[in-house]
Amino acid sequence: MKADLRNSPVVDQVGIEERVARFNTRSLKKQTKVNGLKLALSMIDLTTLEGKDTEGKVKQMCYKAIHPYDDIAGLPSVAAVCVYPKYVKTAKQALEGSTVKVASVATAFPSGNSTLEIKISDTKFAVDNGADEIDMVISRGEFLKGNYNFVFDEIAAIKEACGKARLKVILETGELSTLDNVRYASDIAIHAGADFIKTSTGKIQPAATMPVTLVMLEAIKDYYFKTGIMIGMKPAGGISTAKSSLQYLVMVYETLGPKWMSNQWFRFGASSLANDIILQLAKEKNGVYFSKDYISID
């Protein structure tokens, strides 16, 4: 299909916010809630992206990814762990035999202010070490300058470097300032070859918000209507409660439909969300809340 990005549709912010408010009035109870929470748990990309990361921390996180909370039977493992390229090998070894994927940020994360050569070699390093998924950042500076072709070409080049690894394109919506920009960046990323589009690095505020995510879901939906090709979505940063994860799921369910309700097509980039989901699932099971001290913080 020929991409005509000049016709990227406009977005009405008031309308988006009203729609989000409607999603948030949905009342999820009983089994619906439990099913939703388990699904949300299985969609988490457990993340550690800090300068002070250690191999030990990554290993512990991988264990947690496979065994989120063994006291509750039938809990799924999370979707993936997300680490810097340096720790991909460690994570890959720690996750061997499990279905948990290894995602790695690359392309001079989080600012992306480097040369294409470095970004490609960063990506290749992660892929060669066994990364299943690459989370790249777009060049926001070039985007805001209006240099859209540059952004497009860069994504396409990284996609090529990814080989078989799935590519998530981080728009860093907190730096894009308008929803129209978010929509346009989404369309560029999708047409340039993104398998997933992702809101944020987690390093900039605001990170993921529901209005921004809805705009991106609409871009995915419009592309699906035109081509029949599914693109994944990953809001990241700032989603820390079970309740808000359910609100996101309602939004995905009612915007894209049941097909997207799997961790193949939807992810949460989060570190503390898993524990709140576990807490709520334990409450549904036991009828009472227990102390957070019963849940490991890895």
Add this chain to the structure above:
Amino acid sequence: MSTETATDFTWNYAPAPEAKDHAKIKKQYDLFINGEWVKPSSKKYYNTISPSTEEVLSSVAEANEKDVDLAVKAARNAYEKVWKKMPAKERAKYIFRIARMIQERSRELAVIETMNGGKSIRESRDFDVPTAANHFFYYAGWADKLEYAFPNRNPKSLGVAAQIIPWNFPLLMAAWKIAPALATGNTVVLKPAESTPLTALKLAEIIQDCDLPPGVVNIITGFGKTGAAMVNHPDVNKIAFTGSTDVGKIIQKSIAGTNKKVTLELGGKAANIIFDDAPINQAVEGIINGIFFNQGHVCCAGSRLFVQESVAEEVIQKLKSRMETLIVGDPMDKNTDVGAINSKEQLLKINEYLQIGTNEGLELFQTSCKVPAKGFFCKPSLFIGAAQSNRVVQEEIFGPVLTIQTFRTIEEVIEKANNIPYGLSAGVWTDKGSKIFNLTSKMRAGVVWANTYNKFDPTSPFGGYKESGFGREGGLHGLMPYLSF
């Protein structure tokens, strides 16, 4: 353990019913006249039901001419002896009190509104009841500022207002009518629609609890005959009616030659116009909100959709897909988007129009949802490929039925949008400000929404052109019909 979940995850939301045990509905309601509950001289009562379950909720009195006379006399007496003489800022306190009491009992009012009217609890909770309270708050503020609202014009109250309201927003319409009438110093006889009297009667209880002087607000129930008696009563100074155009015409005839002032808020058949440069996804949301809000029982519903040819296919595809996500069913469930049709008669009328449209050769699309076996329900419906001459385009259906027409140029759409006996409201969707101003100035409609639909605020006037009636309700303009200068 697995990370891959089933790809076709169905996620039917578990029932989330709003509790109704706190809503107190009496077995029988008398007439609220002169601050008391009075047995009707007709001795007749009729049952009022829940349209979503068909169960009887209560029985209410049917007021005859004698009862109407009693109510008007009580209103006249209260007007001459108390309300007219009361300092305006004291009047305002009573109106504030009513507003606060509505807020305090908002949950009960919302539940009863939904039980009696069939609209979803989400709407009665988030829209009807809070907006009703806001109307009282807003007009309470005007009561002692009328000289500032109309400087050098010496505004004076009229006397007794007879107010007849419809069944689509029972409590909200009562608020629209009562609040400005009281603020301007008039007294009121109000009749709710026969099928939805309960929240108005609850409002009577609130008014009683507010210690409003007896007779200032009288609320009587009954059918069209009761309404006719109110309109024809010689001691009524002002008539405010919201309802069908047919009845509006009857009222207009019957008061010819009298000194009665009148405002009529009648039917509508609004054009909702989508240009190709519109924010399409939000426009689709606006179409949904325009026609399926309150099951389409809205006089200003965006029932005629005009889509620019180049985006028609896309809009229709998205609209269908969005309609499939609407949850239709038990209005007491907090997740329900589209509740029950207000009455059996109305459902029959809607079904008749669905038949007419089909017979006229239009393509009918209805969502695949299941509707409950009991109660009155209608699936959200679209007529695709409609033309200006189709009856479903020309006549008000007052249900969840949308007709879709396409257009090429702005001149064409203005002409078609205005080519209708009604002129209550319209919507326009485009990213271009100049287009909005060009179009809104040429639409013969009382309200034109740009890039949104069905937005109401007490500060904003509302009313129609042509067969949609005259007079304005809401805002500063809403004071004028209750004043003489």
